[in-house]
Amino acid sequence: xxxxxxxxxxxxxxxxxxxxxxxxxxxxxxxxxxxxxxxxxxxxxxxxxxxxxxxxxxxxxxxxxxxxxxxxxxxxxxxxxxxxxxxxxxxxxxxxxxxxxxxxxxxxxxxxxxxxxxxxxxxxxxxxxxxxxxxxxxxxxxxxxxxxxxxxxxxxxxxxxxxxxxxxxxxxxxxxxxxxxxxxxxxxxxxxxxxxxxxxxxxxxxxxxxxxxxxxxxxxxxxxx
Numbered sequence: 402x403x404x405x406x407x408x409x410x411x412x413x414x415x416x417x418x419x420x421x422x423x424x425x426x427x428x429x430x431x432x433x434x435x436x437x438x439x440x441x442x443x444x445x446x447x448x449x450x451x452x453x454x455x456x457x458x459x460x461x462x463x464x465x466x467x468x469x470x471x472x473x474x475x476x477x478x479x480x481x482x483x484x485x486x487x488x489x490x491x492x493x494x495x496x497x498x499x500x501x502x503x504x505x506x507x508x509x510x511x512x513x514x515x516x517x518x519x520x521x522x523x524x525x526x527x528x529x530x531x532x533x534x535x536x537x538x539x540x541x542x543x544x545x546x547x548x549x550x551x552x553x554x555x556x557x558x559x560x561x562x563x564x565x566x567x568x569x570x571x572x573x574x575x576x577x578x579x580x581x582x583x584x585x586x587x588x589x590x591x592x593x594x595x596x597x598x599x600x601x602x603x604x605x606x607x608x609x610x611x612x613x614x615x616x617x618x619x620x621x622x623x624x625x626x
Contacts, residue, residue, distance in 0.1 A: 412443050413623050419453050420476055423460045432586070435476040437605035441598055447483065451490050455483030477587075480594050509545045512552075515625045516542040519618045523563070526615060529570055534559050538620070553622050560620040567611045579610035 416439050417431055431439075442452055459479035473479075520538035523531045537559055546552050583606050591599065612619060 412449050413439055415449060416442075416452050416456075416476075420456055420479075423456050424473055432475060437602050437609065438476050438480070440605050441601040442483070444601065445598070447487050448490055451487040452483050454486040455479050458482040458486065475586075477589070477594075480598075484595075511625065512545050512622070513542050515622075516545075516556075516620075519620055522616075522618045526617060528615065529566055531563060531566065531617075534563055549622065556620045556622060563617060563620065564608050564611050567615045567617060571611060571614060575610075575614050579607055579614075582610070583607065 413436075420431070420435075439452075456476075456479045459482040460473065462482070463473060463478075516538050520535045520542065523535045523538070541552070541555065583603060586606070587599070587602070594602070609619075611617075618624075
């Protein structure tokens with residue numbers, strides 16, 4: 402598998418681990434907002450180097466404050482610093498979306514178990530018939546492709562179908578609750594992100610909320626742990 406394919410998945414893992422190290426708490430779990438934010442950076446082409454530098458810059462600034470009564474509990478705290486580092490790399494002409502090479506991220510047996518498990522979880526959902534999606538997942542599990550980027554695109558397309566079907570069955574109360582949670586998460590950071598970033602982040606956050614409401618799995622390989 403190419404370095405590009407490996408780096409495609411390492412982007413998420415390296416940001417998570419770097420944030421945990423900067424925060425000084427390796428057991429800290431990223432929130433749905435954090436994962437959505439990483440997705441928005443990846444989809445926008447923000448270089449990994451800019452994200453890592455931005456995290457360091459944000460924590461360096463936080464540590465110089467005389468009063469640090471609150472811990473940093475979200476990657477959103479680093480959003481402005483990451484935008485600054487992205488611009489600096491672009492101005493210097495050194496921006497790159499590649500990360501450090503590493504070993505193959507997912508053995509085929511792990512992928513097969515992951516896809517089969519998701520198919521089973523989808524079939525057990527009683528409120529909505531996801532049989533076609535479950536059938537597709539079972540077909541994938543029988544012959545795992547070697548091209549993980551192509552596989553990820555296929556799984557992402559199935560996930561979008563899953564979300565679309567589930568969203569139709571959401572109640573008004575569920576939609577409102579998700580919107581309120583999103584607003585609570587984003588309120589401290591709205592002035593630090595662009596309109597495009599906020600829009601992408603909102604979409605990804607609400608997609609996650611739909612899946613969680615119906616106890617449906619994420620299908621992307623990013624969630625194979």
